[in-house]
Amino acid sequence: MSDIMRPISIDALLNWVMEEFRTNGTIFGIRKFYQADGKKNLSLFGEKMETPIGPAAGPHTQLAQNIVASYLTGSRFFELKTVQILDGEDLPVSKPCISARDEGYNVEWSTELKVPEAFEEYVKGWFVLKLLSHEFDLGSPEGFIFNMSVGYDLEGILTPKIQNYIDGMNDASTSDIWKECQEAAFKHLDKFTRVDEKYIKNISPRVSRSITLSTLHGTPPDEIEKIATHLLKDKHLHTFIKCNPTLLGYEYARKTMDDLGFDYMAFDDKHFLGDLQFEDAVPMMHGLQDLADRNHLSFGVKITNTFPVDITQGELPGEEMYMSGRSLFPLSIAVAKKLSDAFNGKLQISYSGGADIFNVKALFEAGIWPITVATTLLKPGGYQRINQIANVLSVLDYPTYVSLDLEKLDKLVNKSLMQARYQKSIKLPISSKLPEKVPLIDCYTAPCQGTGGCPINQDIPAYLRYVSEGKYLEALQVIVDKNPLPFITGTICAHPCQTKCTREFYEGAIDIRGVKLEAAEHAYDQLIATLEKPVSQKDAVKTAVIGGGPAGIAAGYLLAREGMPVTVFERDKTLGGVCSQIVPEFRIPMESVQKDVKLAKFMGAEFKTGQAAPSIEELRNQGYENIVFAIGAWKRGKLRLEKGTALNALEFLKANRLNPEDNPYGERIVVVGGGNTAMDCARAAKRIPGVKSVSIVYRRDKRNMPADEEELYLALEDDVNFLELLAPVSLENGKLTCEIMKLGERDASGRRKPMATGKFTEVLADTLIAAVGEKVDNDFFASVGIETDEWGSVKNDPATLETNLKNVYVIGDANRGPATIVEAIADATTVANDICDVHNHNYERANLNINRAVPRDKRGLLVSETNCMTQAERCLECSTICESCVDVCPNRANVVINVNGNPQILHIDRMCNECGNCETFCPYSSAPYKDKFTLFNSEVDFYDSTNQGFYVIDADKQTCKVRLATDIITTNLSESNLTIPNELLDMMEAVIDDYAFCLAD
Template sequence: MSEFMRPIPFKDLIEWSLKEYNNEGSIFGIKKEKFYINKKGTKLKTVFGDEISSAVGPAAGPQSQLAQNILVSYLTGARFIELKTVQKLDGEDIQKAVAKPCINSEDECYNCEWSTELTVKEAFNEYIKAYFAIIAIAKELDISDKKDFAYNMSVGYDLEGIKSEKVDTYIESLKNAENTDIFKECKSYLLDNISKFEKFNEKDLESIDPIVCDSITLSTLHGCPAEEIEKIASYLIEEKHMSTFIKCNPTMLGYDYARKTLDDMGFDYISFTDYHFKNDLQYEDAVVMIERLLKLAKEKDLAFGVKLTNTFPVDTKRGELPSEEMYMSGRSLLPLTLSMAAMLSEKFDGKLPMSYSGGADARNIKDIFEALGQPITVATTILKPGGYLRFNQLAEETEDLLQDELRDVDVEKIVKLRDDTIASWENNKLYREKVHSRKTDSVLPLTDCYKAPCKDGGCPIEQQIPEYLKLVAEGNFDKAIEVIANDNTAPTILGKLCAHYCQEHCTRVDYEKSLQIRNMKLIAAENAQEAYLEKIEKSEIKSDKKVLVIGAGPGGIAVASYLRRNGIKVDVREKLSKAYGIVSHIIPEFRISDKDIDKDYQIAVKQGVNFIFDSEVTESYEELKKDYDYIIAATGAWEKGRSPVKEGSENILDALDFLWDVRMKGSANVGKKVAVVGAGDVAMDCTRTAARLDGVEEVALVYRRTEAYMPATQEEVNDVKEEGHKIYELVAPYAYDGKVLKCDKMQLGEFDDSGRRSIHTTGEKLELEFDTVIGATGARVDTTAFKENKINLDDWGNVKTTDTYETNIDNVYVIGDCRAGASTIVKAMGEAKAVCLDILDKENLPNDFVRYEEKEDKENIFSKRGKLTPALDDKSEGLRCLKCDQICEICTEVCPNRANVAINVEGFDNLNQIIHLDGMCNECGNCAFYCPHSGRPYKDKLTVFWTREDFEDSTNTGFLKLGENDYLVRLENGKVIESKDLEKDLSKKVLKLVRTIEKDYNYYIKPTEAINA
């Protein structure tokens, strides 16, 4: 595909909008139910003198680039439109200078460049087209009968460029567009086609004000001297007679403040030096400059203020984007921008007008607006799932606060908001549970690509998560536990202890907080599992084959349960005296009780699994195969971990020994002061367990990296912190003599390929006094039995298996922790499920893993899109589910240019199919980060091309319509053909897509002549 955007002619923009609205009830994919109307009639008077009907809009960035972007922003609730920055460098020159992809908004956002990639003239044309389109469509659709929005232009980056003919013409033309070609074209088209409208009329057309925008925001490059900034601002005020704001860079806060703030909030991995802090505008210089500019603007009867803030320059260290330096925005910019606002508000006693942009979203926008009282613009939040639809909530949140009289900044409120924001756990990086990408390994298909990543790639046992969330929310616990137990042999155990990979992949992570899926499973189990147990009957034997499972841990019981309920006789031999291994013998009872464990054990018992306890397997697999057709080893990882120190062994306990003693014997002698070395879930268990022992006065966790890199789930870390236990970060023990733990102080180094930072000693030493040290650095696997039975191991000492976990010995399988080291309960169960399916397949037996089907109303699903909703503590949490298993379409939401679209096509699993419009895409790459598959929608979906040049510059499967029955096509295999008979040349699925586009969405097929006009 081509990264060059092809602006849509005004005629097509209007006709596309009207036709789509009449056919689909939407405009550029935004459904009419999501069109924003301020029904309360409140207005905001901006410092520039505009009256607007909402306080929000797109920041000068990707959402204010093309006419359709601006139109969609308006329809969803934006009323203050910051036009994308123009500069002397434009068009192909800037396109060549910007590396692609140029946006990564996976969490906080990074970009390479947010200036317009069009020529200055093209940008101007886009803004005028959008201006006319908004006014006409707003009147036609009863959104507003008069102009209720405002533009704010943005220019950069130096005085010479701003004075250049093309930028000067741009400024003057926006100040009065009446004599420009595009203004005349738009007006003429509407006049000639007024009959296409029912409510927008000729009088409305004539009343359109040619003064499109008379306010301006100055964006300067980092390092621009104070004198240059003041010179430009003075020029804009005195010579251009425009109300002027200047963007202030967060570097004004000083390096130490910015570094400490981000470090304290978990963003310590964001890399930057003090370079820009030293070379950018300094606070002291800014203050005197602002004072002079305020005075100058007042003399000219104009407004002056600051735009907070510009984006923040940081170094590319983890391969975020293909550039050495990039610009940060979003939630990590929030504390810095609020700090700027508080600092300047205090200095100017609330008299300095401020337009805000920096990490605003639905959770904080009301507080920000209450404090500042001027428009708030956003970019990052609307680059995330929900996209432009998020403007609805942003506008609604601030509706009641709109005032038609100017007011000062509330200094007390903005200072408090800064302090509360920095202190709030919800704003900490780690609040999102160390989540990174929601992508999974599946290939992005050309059609039917919708998927729920929580279950399809996120959950090792592929639980039907959206289905049971809905059932729990409805209070239908009996059906919910039935759906859960279909895939999950331990509902209560996993309801309390699951590593919940599903939550890491939940789309809600990109809204506010992932669904608390594990909690909903537990609610179902607590309300319905006992009744479910009563209904279980011993399964009928359907095969003469016999299976031996060695080990009655979670994996062993799972495979036994799966097989037995599907008709195969299973014996489970366990050397311990009771079931569930690590869960029942190691994990502390305050986390899960024997009673809870027994609930799950009884499922397998009632299904007919035969358990033989106190029965260690000493026979060879060859001997065992005389009585059993299949052998499955699931013996866990019980070997002691490596010593946490290189020197000394006195009073060092292994984590498993310690936890065993407490759970099985009721106590352990550890003295008064205990250190736990490690940072996994087992280390957290050791810390909390030791603290509960009689006589223990202090427990500390010792870890060589920082909290952000702890392998434990964040909630386990939070439990340790909430209980008040000391955590020593960046401390690496090397010796212990029974009393003193000697440690090296460490520092974080560069990022490695895994995304973790390396560590290096600082050369400093630390000595800590402890009575006992518990080593929780990872249990190991006893591979003796595997070696004796000639099971192949890899170079790491792990068992080599097939994808279905079969070893080099036919019908001998290895699953769980004993296969590749200590892992999680649910992963062991996932391997158990795979083994069960493999054995059933070998025996030609059907499996009973059924899909529970209950479709939710599409309109109800769409009503949740774009709305941030706090996590709930009760069963109704499931109502937050976005039902990605029915409708995904995330790539359509996160595309700022609307280049990914969903169309209804009969004959597919899902009516909504995704296609890509090449002419509207600039390869920003944002959709690739959010697609739950491994692919990239802008590269992998069927593409509609508008020009031969773009087609030839692409590798995408897609087509260019050359004439009535003449097409240039790139097939799925990459072959390019010119076709006059699509029925013969295309696959059935591609043919359906193309014919549907031609029949129902022909406005997507742009004639070359129109593009070049």
């Protein structure tokens, strides 16, 4: 495919808009239209805007359809994408050019169209908004403002190309595109109910009477002043000039980013030294303000322009990229405050730089407007996020003049430096991608329960939906269908599902684990009362499970539920394994563990405790045909010290669980290790009477510790000291000598490798606890004849977990090494399925929310102070509908079409510029712009691509040229075809019959 966008003609654009609305009730995929109060507006540039919000100059104002989508969702101020002398194919934009998974990055800076093409797109957008505002009564046709953006130097701006653009935007009446717009509107007049010829003729051709100047880094102050003077004096335009965060100085910016956890962002002082300096900016702006006042024009600043950082992790192609989003907010608001102080609150500020639903209200109440957004719109929910912002702002009092509240601005700056919202997580996010490739059809999926999400494929959206409806019993029934340990997993599950949650791209992942526990606590007694004892299978063989931890309990439950006789042997007197013997009581109460045991007992599992299990031979003699080892990983890891010894973590935790008040350890306890067990040790130690300090020593930093992020935060909340980049050497006389380390290159796991520096330091330590990992007891397995590999891992059949001994299995930690509880359940399920047929009811498919309007209504709606939702209500129900690639495409190149009543994703080649944003947010390891079935609008485009897709040769005859894999087929859809799957034939037929507006140029 090509990364060259092909704009839609005004004739095809109007046809698309009205036909899509007629057939689907949507326009460019927008389902919820914002209806403004036509009597309420703000005055700016001698114009009116009904809401002070809109898209920033960027991907959301590059094409006419982008502008339309922005307007429909509530935008009334449009900062059009920057034009400059270098344009079209001469513009060196690398692809992909956007990365917005968390904070935003981009490597593009102005329109990718030729300047005359950009002019046409903006005029088309303006004209269509005039029609739609009136036709659908969305607000006053005079209630929105288009703001030009130009760059980057005076020489380029003075060229005929840019001068013609500016003049044409100021008055488009003599342009060819204006005439085309009028003719197209007359042609499609029958599609409108409120628009008539008189209205069309009276549409104002004054598209824009204001401009924002964007200059390159390093542009001298006198150059900026000359350009602004030209725009004010010669072109008589209301003028904003973009300001860079470099006005803050390198030291401030570097310290701010470091303190907020963005220390991995690489930038030096070159731009800070070369850019406009604050002491030069203020007098220049005062002069320009005076010039504007004399010419009865508005002058102000746009905050902020780009903040350049180095590309160090291959985030995007090239060497430098521009940072945006939440990480830019603390810098941008600091620039706003600094300039506002210099102007005593009388400087008009047009604001971008991390604006979103979480701060727009505070920005506006501080006197900052208009506000434009970009990065937030690049995330799932897309344009629809503007609707929520517009609703929040529209109920506020609109000012009648420029006046910034310096006190409120000061509070905003302080909040940006303190709020968790603007701080990077301790650990960098892991990939939320599923390993599978996206299918051509039926691609909606819930990544939380897919591969890499829930190891037991728990039907998460189903039980979240039930809890949101208050149906706790139904939710718990869904849970225990595949999960025998609802209390244990509801309390201490590592919840890998949450790392895949699409809600992460809104305000944070859903507390899926917490909702599970909520269902268990509300409905456990009711569940027990409604359960029926399983019927024993005739001639069922007996199974012995050795080990009464999570893996053993799960195996007992699953087998017993299927009517299989099963006995679980546990040498300890208490069932639960690490959950009852090791994990501190404050993390999981014994009562919760025993409730899960009770479930297994109810199903008929027999438990024998307080004695070692018989040998394999003895079990065979007792009639046990199947033997499952679930013995955990209890072999102690060792900490090598030149002098001194360390207490093993498991020994410490076991003793502490039995007697948490006992302190034989002294006042200062040091824990060596960076995993979850180390966090448990440290947090347990903090609760011991007489302990004054607890420290964690680790050879990497927190960001590169293996512990779950949640566990790190809990340890920090408990005031555990983190002594990072230290490697223990020796313990002597109450002092732990450590070598100071530094971080080098990343290893295979993605973590930065610790490297010795040859420097040493000492840490006071009365007791040293080694939490350096546990191992599988391979000596035991060797003694019973079970084969292990060279690393001591059990050899087994991955599909069944059967070892070299017939009908002998190993599950849980003993199989995987130290593993999670839900992985132990997954192993138990695998073995149970090999022994018998485990009947899971597949609730997720049985309970699809067929009213897709319900989950669609949640798209773009973030939880904020004005919109509260429970954890369960936050679920986006991705298994019912996904459409993230549709949401996040600025150009609307991914569209939803209904095929036989089911929504399918179609990629439209000509509307795509390969920005790469849909690849970031597709739950699959795929790029929808490459991997979804693609519609080509010309044969040239078809052959210029390798995408699987089609080109309609003759719509009337339903003749298409199709590419499947590498095969190219010419087919007639009305005739039988054994080469092309029926689902794709139906999809192409639906495009021709129901979505013909997508075909027109």
